[in-house]
Amino acid sequence: MGDILSLKLHRKRKARTEREAEAEQNRVSFGRSREERQLTDALNGKARKDHDAMKREE
Numbered sequence: 001m002g003d004i005l006s007l008k009l010h011r012k013r014k015a016r017t018e019r020e021a022e023a024e025q026n027r028v029s030f031g032r033s034r035e036e037r038q039l040t041d042a043l044n045g046k047a048r049k050d051h052d053a054m055k056r057e058e
Contacts, residue, residue: 032040
C-alpha cells in the first residue's frame, strides 16, 4: 500500500514555496539602491535608442 497524503497539507506546502519564490523575485527586483536602478534604466534606454537607430525607414 502507498502512503496516505493529505491534499490540504500538499496545497499549503505548494503555496508556501510559490510565495517564497515570489518573495525572492521581489527582493531581486526591488531590493536595489537608487544608483543601481538609475544605471539599469539608463542602460535600457540606451539599448532601446540604439535599437531604434538601426531601423530602416521605408
